[in-house]
Amino acid sequence: EAGVAQSPRYKIIEKRQSVAFWCNPISGHATLYWYQQILGQGPKLLIQFQNNGVVDDSQLPKDRFSAERLKGVDSTLKIQPAKLEDSAVYLCASSRRGGLYNEQFFGPGTRLTVL
Amino acid sequence: GDSVTQMEGPVTLSEEAFLTINCTYTATGYPSLFWYVQYPGEGLQLLLKATKADDKGSNKGFEATYRKETTSFHLEKGSVQVSDSAVYFCALMGLTGGGNKLTFGTGTQLKVEL
Numbered sequence: 043e044a045g046v047a048q049s050p051r052y053k054i055i056e057k058r059q060s061v062a063f064w065c066n067p068i069s070g071h072a073t074l075y076w077y078q079q080i081l082g083q084g085p086k087l088l089i090q091f092q093n094n095g096v097v098d099d100s101q102l103p104k105d106r107f108s109a110e111r112l113k114g115v116d117s118t119l120k121i122q123p124a125k126l127e128d129s130a131v132y133l134c135a136s137s138r139r140g141g142l143y144n145e146q147f148f149g150p151g152t153r154l155t156v157l
Numbered sequence: 158g159d160s161v162t163q164m165e166g167p168v169t170l171s172e173e174a175f176l177t178i179n180c181t182y183t184a185t186g187y188p189s190l191f192w193y194v195q196y197p198g199e200g201l202q203l204l205l206k207a208t209k210a211d212d213k214g215s216n217k218g219f220e221a222t223y224r225k226e227t228t229s230f231h232l233e234k235g236s237v238q239v240s241d242s243a244v245y246f247c248a249l250m251g252l253t254g255g256g257n258k259l260t261f262g263t264g265t266q267l268k269v270e271l
Contacts, residue, residue, distance in 0.1 A: 084261025
């Protein structure tokens with residue numbers, strides 16, 4: 043079974059530019075998550091989708107971050123405009139469905155550097 | 158809100174030494190508890206989990222017991238190997254806003270030397 047795929051693996055941009063990350067979850071997984079992991083910290087949930095609907099986006103900075111999962115499969119996370127403090131690893135995860143007993147499987151992440 | 162506190166690293170041990178990484182949590186209700194591991198250059202992997210008080214999760218020689226009375230979930234291994242060198246994250250999952258949100262600690266880097 044193929045794991046969670048993410049691209050690109052690395053991205054370097056200047057502040058105020060825009061950037062987009064892509065995630066393809068494990069086949070058949072209805073729930074998709076985006077996490078932000080700042081260096082030296084644990085991952086923090088940005089947004090959770092159940093199929094193509096948003097379940098939780100309470101920690102997503104909506105003035106600059108957006109995410110979509112139009113067909114309930116792959117997803118994109120966009121930052122526009124980027125700030126220096128957005129430098130982090132962006133992790134995508136998926137699970138069969140939501141709930142306490144469904145393991146989340148993580149992709150390798152995209153490392154973003156904002157100069 | 159929910160939070161996880163784990164011991165700071167880096168932790169450096171000799172091969173075959175005993176490992177303990179402390180983890181305590183604050184949460185409402187009865188969360189599930191997890192340990193994730195991140196090997197160099199790889200994504201997070203679930204190492205073990207426990208879903209109720211007094212449960213013991215175990216995998217690859219690692220163990221952790223869900224202690225509700227002390228709100229702890231310490232990770233232990235009797236004899237570490239060089240291949241265990243990684244960053245270990247303690248996490249909890251509680252039901253918030255209708256979803257299942259993982260809240261992570263800051264991670265503990267483990268380095269095992271020959």
